[in-house]
Structure formats: structure tokens, C-alpha cells
Amino acid sequence: MNNATFVTIFYIFAAITVFSAAFVVFSKNVIYSAFALLFTFFGAAALYVFLSADFIAVTQIVVYVGGILVLLLFGVMFTNSIMQADLKTDVLHVVPGTLLLVATVGGLLFTFYTTGTWKPSEVQLQGSVVERIGIETMSRYVLPFEMASILLLAALIGAAFLARYDNVHNNEH
């Protein structure tokens, strides 16, 4: 699989992911950040396909792009007045933040590239893993699976409770 086309496509998706993530962070406009996040999620999904986790890639697109990104866009629209073009967002602690960014990324990369070499296993994941995910979900991971469903129910009730229309509060204003 290590031919030139594979490598080129990998670097294209890696560049899309990293540069759109940088745009999310450094853009002053919240709407631009939200739309750049779309490209970050798609790039990450493409990287998951490279890691032979195609089911996770599809889940990423359905949940992140179809759910979380729409929620974030709703949040942006609700909490900003579009007409007054005041979608700018200020920054604070830029210097400590930059120092932390450089130190974290530098430290991680230094550790990755200097402390020995990773030795890949003899058996690597190949092809599609959908069937194995189904088997694992219903055998070893059945308890976390059920707990995830309870957590989602709790989050559903909690979010609906928090964001409900508040009669008392709205009458005061």
C-alpha cells in the first residue's frame, strides 16, 4: 500500500485536517471557525479510513458533521445577532496560550521522534472492521455499550431540561 498515490492522498488529507484546525483556532469570526471545523471533521474521517476504521469514519461524519456541528452552528446563530456583524470573538492570554501550544506540541513531537522507534505488531488491522466491531460490542464491550445508552438518555433529559423555555425567567424581563 505504500506507493506514491497513497502517500500523496495521505498528505493531502493530513494538510486539510491540520490547516483547517488552525483556521478554527486563529480565525476571528465564529462562523468561519464553525465552517472550518467541518473540514477538520472530514479530514479526520479520511484519516480514520487510512487507519482501516471505515465504520468509525462514517460514524464520525454522521455524528460530528450531522449532529455536533449543526448544534454548534445553532449555538452561534442563537447567541449572536447576525445583522449587526458582531460575530468577532476576542482573545485573552495570547502569550501564555502560545507558550503552552508550542511547549505541548514541541514536547510531544520531541518525545515521539527521539525516544526509540515504535515497533508495529506482526498482525495489523486490515480491510474493514465492521463485523469485528459488531462482535466486540455484543461480547466484551456490552456493559460499556449499555452504559453509553444510559449516559445518552441522561444527557438528553439534562439538555432538554437546561434549555427549556423558562416562563418565570422570561416574564421578569
Added chain:
Amino acid sequence: MELLTNIGLNHYLTISALLFGFGLFAVMTRKNAIVILMGVELILNAANINFLAFSKFNGGMEGVMFSLFVIVLAAAEAAVGLAIVINIYKIFRSVDVSTIDTMKE
């Protein structure tokens, strides 16, 4: 040159470290609460890439299953987080986290 053309674990770890750093920067420096939530999503995506990369090169299914649960948690976190942000906006008329300084209305 061989390091560049032979895609291995370190390439994925590099992308993941960059995404994590950007997410951390957004959480630290932005005033808008929604951009902070976007930073948290970036951090979770970085963790997912790490899980899947190690799972791929280790040959096991643990990382794949964990990344599924991370996606579930991210969905729950985004829903509850947005609900809290919209409540904050109702009360303070702003989502600027540096102006939110009271616990009660």
C-alpha cells in the same frame, strides 16, 4: 526521505499532537464559549486519531471500540454544553466567558 514516504505511527501521532495543541490554544485563549466548545471537540478528535492509530498498528480492537465511545461522549458533551451556553446567554446576554463572574442571577 524514507521517513516521509513510509507512513507509520509517527505521522498520525504528529497530526494528533497538532490538533491537540490547537484545541488547547482555543480553550485557553478564546473568550467566546462556543469556540471553547469547538476546541474541546478538536481535543477529542486528536484523542480519537491516537486511539485508532495505536489500534491499527497493534492489531487489536480496543482502540476502535474506545473511539466509538469517545464519539458518543462527544455528542453528549456538545448537547449539554450548548444547553449551558444558551442558558448563560439568556442570563448574561453574552457568551463572553470573561464577563461571567457570578454564580447566581
